[in-house]
Amino acid sequence: MTRSSWKAEPAGPxxxxxxxxxxxxxxxxxxxxxxxxxVPAKRAHNVSGRTMSSxxxxxxxxxxxxxxxxxxxxxxxxxSYEAWAALAAxxxxxxxxxxxxDRLSNLPALLRSIExxxxxxxxxxxxxxxxxxxxxxxVEALQPYSKSPLVLRQMPIREGDAVTGYVDVVSERAYRYCGQDSELVTLPNEMREPEQKALAGLTEVLADHDDALLVKVLEDVVPTSDEIFATLHKDQASGTIVQVLIGAAxxxxxxxRLWKALRHDVPPAAETARRRGITPSDQPLVQVFKTVNAGQAYAGKLSYARIWRGSLRDGAPLDGARVGGLYHFASGEPVRVQAAQAGELVAIGRLEGVATGAVLGAAGEALLPFPEPVAPVYAFAIAAKDRKDDVKLSGALHKLVEEDPSISIEHNRETGETLLRGQGEIHLNVALERLANVYNCQINVASPKVAYKETIRKRVTQHSRLKRQTGGHGQFADVVLELAPRPRGAGFEFVDKIVGGAVPRQYIPAVGEAAEEAMQKGPFGYPVVDIEVTLADGSFHTVDSSDMAFRTATRNGVAEALPKADPVLLEPIDHVTVSVPNKFTAAAQRLLTGRRGQILGYAEREGWPGWDDVEALVPAAELNDFILQLRAETTGLGSYAHHFDHLAEVRAGPGQKSH
Ligand SMILES: Nc1nc2c(ncn2[C@@H]2O[C@H](COP(=O)(O)OP(=O)(O)O)[C@@H](O)[C@H]2O)c(=O)[nH]1
Ligand SMILES: [Mg+2]
Incomplete structure (x- = not known):
């Protein structure tokens, strides 16, 4: 006798x-x-060697x-990126x-992505x-973050301080916990009233979306448990309500009870595929949601993927690549399987060149949406300890980003540094550990430098003459330069005011270029900006003058003039938007002010009831570890975005002499 004669067909993966x-x-x-x-638990390490909580x-x-x-x-x-990627799968x-x-932490953001x-x-x-x-x-603390009503399905039964069981609100039955199972007990008297209230509340929520139920509620007819269950399942499936269960893992x-809810309420894989807009066919369609360049223990690379459509076989071709192993995981160990079908999440071996988020087999179809990498909020400056390892390091960094798109690498031209950017100190430390242990890169780590600039505040005139007699013919150039400040952000400008051929035409471009080159490093060692250099006068020699001579004279002249022109250090000021629940708005403003920030104002965060956006102008030098403090002071909820706004004079800054 087959089991299906009395039981519904088991659902697929x-x-x-x-x-x-x-x-x-x-x-x-x-x-x-x-x-x-x-499947017995084995709380060991992951395949990658990273600790589980990361x-x-x-x-x-x-x-x-x-x-x-x-x-x-x-x-x-x-x-969070890993969690978002998982939600996409x-x-x-x-x-x-x-x-x-008060332990909601990242739940508001998570609920948002889930919705x-x-x-x-x-x-x-x-x-x-x-x-x-x-x-x-x-439940009430969480409700404001959920579009759909949260419906408490179970109520705890207490005996003294201990929770010994629960009441199932719909069936009105009481259960006592015993191990994973629970046994039916009589409903404790003191639970009757709260249970009735909870059931009435639940029924009202359901009646909002079900006319038949609404009529009963209005006519004071008590619906049967079966009627309630039917509506409940319908509403859960359509997402109009979210059930809340309780327990102790x-x-x-x-x-x-939780397993039962999963069996009942998790939609079939094909339903999810349909919701995500996937055209049905036999052709395999796969999306990678995690990449592990596995460490010592498992040679090669594993791509964790959802099979959205079709089936995969070990060794079969897949969109130009080849399936180099298919794995399930049991008790933390990879278990090789020969084939896998739609609805399964599997690890695929050796998909070289395939990054997290990649879709395979989607010839001509719209790509499946995947979470955008979140903007980085924390950075380290890194460099190979030995310059010989530069190539190895850049290969390893490429793999890191392939594994984790919430990490980014930036070469900052202004400071000359390579920045490893990500979501926080622990996030980046995990990346550094992988660089050292998996990719064998010895690197130096530092806080990123701030891209300071300089400018001048005074107009000066500088005479510069180059006259050298060396053997045959010599070098001669003579320029009168005027240096003047320009408005912030106006940049560099060269002005030619030569009249009557005091400096012949052909040498003037060389003067302009040399003046601009001389802006690369000012008296404080930083690039000089917002200056006008005017060639006001000069003289030349018919034999000894040359482009090179005029270049040298100009460079020397600018270098001599800048310190006399009341130079000043400029620092980048960022426009910062801090997002926090409004009970932390004052705290956020205090943090920003404490970092030399100028508060511009605050307003309700769009689409986030109970949250504020605080806007401020803050020196970039103060933002390095800002996210760490912001999270610490907002139970992990606060976040911020920033972009360069303008350069401002440093009143008392690093290495600056007082004027
Ligand atoms: N009292 C109690 N502690 C639990 C229960 N489940 C987990 N914990 C503890 O909570 C802590 C965090 O658990 P863990 O599973 O690592 O949390 P995760 O960060 O969400 O994965 C650990 O110390 C667990 O022992 C539970 O049902 N009851
Ligand atoms: Mg965990």
Missing amino acids: RSVALVGPYGSGKSALFDALMAAAG ELRLGHCTFMDEPWSIIDCPGSVEF VDFAIIVCEPSP EFGLPHLVFINKIDSLAGAVRET QRGHGLL
Whole structure:
């Protein structure tokens, strides 16, 4: 007898990502879900050798005959890109949070991305064993960030300080936690009233989207549990509501209930593909959501990918590349598989030249949207310890960016430095560790230099004469230069005021070029800007004058004139927009002022209820580690964007003499 004679056909492969703040218990929940499906946890390292909390983890299991790919995402804001990339790949998200209204951290931003992807999701309030207040408080704190109503499906049952079980709000049944399972118990008397209230609230929310239910509510007819369940599932599937479940990953509490929700509510992979606009066909379509240039343990490169369409075989060609191994992961170890089908998340070996976000097999089709790399907010200046390693370093940096598009490399022409830019100190330290340990690059690290400039504040006239007699014919040039300040941002200008051939025409371009070249380094050692150099007068010698002689005379003249022209150091001032929940607006302004910032004002952040954008002009020199302080003072929520605005005189700056 086949099982399908009494049970619906098992669904095909589906995938889920666990996202949420750092420390909310995502990894514990990942392990617990795996363990419940018979895959023992092994909290070792990832394939790449990075620690788990800094990198997403993929795992595979089969639960009640159905195959699952599950992603454990890093929680820290500095690694959010990995979480976003995972959200672009899966069918469903579980938002894992703690039962504490002030531990929301990156949840507002996460909910936003989840909604942008139109990704069905539920909230799992973990660590229910350590519940202090009421679960409802956490739900209420989260609600403003969710477009759809959050619906609490379970209420904790307390005995003294301990949470011993839960009441299922819809079925009105009480359960006592016992390991991963739970047993039916009688509904405690003191829970009756709160449960009724919760059910009434839930029914009202559902009635908003269901006329039949609305009529019953209005006529005071109590709908049956089945009616409520039916509407609930419909609304969950369409995303009009988001269910909230509770549990304790570490104790296994609420796990089977969570698995049940996944089996019921995670849409089939084909449904996700349809939502993402993928044309059905047999031709494989694959998107890479993570790249690991694996370390010592696994030679070569692994591309973690979602198979959106078709199937893959080990060794088969794929869009010009070749599948050099197909892997699942069990207990943290890669397990080689021969084939994989649509809906699975797999690691593909040796897809050389294929970066994170790449789509393979999409001949002529619109590319699948993938998260834009976030703008960097923190940087180190790096250089190979040994110049001989420059080529090796640049190859390694290329691979780093291929793995993690939220890292960028910039060669700053003004300071001559190579900048490794990313999302924070931990993010960049992980990158540095990989440079050292995986790519074997010995590098020096420093804080990036500020691109100072100089200018002058006084008009001066300088006479410069070059006269050299060396053997045969000599060198002669004679110029009268006037240096004058120009308005900020006006740049360099050369003016020729020679009349009557005091300096012959053919030498004048050389004077102009030499004056401009002399601006490369002023008395303080920085480029000189916003100056007008006028060639006012001069003289020449018919035999000894030359372009070269006029160049030298001009360079010497400018170098002599600049220190007399009241030079001043200029520093870049950035326009900064800090985004924070409005309870931190005053704190953000204080931080900016503390960094010599000039506050321009603040306004509500568009599309972010309860948030403000604070705008300010801040010296770039003060912004190096600004993000670290901003996050520290805003429980990790604050972020900022910046761009160059103007140059301003430094009143008391590095290495500057007082005038
Ligand atoms: N009390 C309690 N602690 C938990 C539970 N789940 C996880 N933790 C603890 O919370 C901390 C963070 O867990 P982890 O899974 O690493 O969080 P992640 O950063 O979200 O992956 C660890 O110390 C866990 O032991 C739980 O259900 N109850
Ligand atoms: Mg973790």
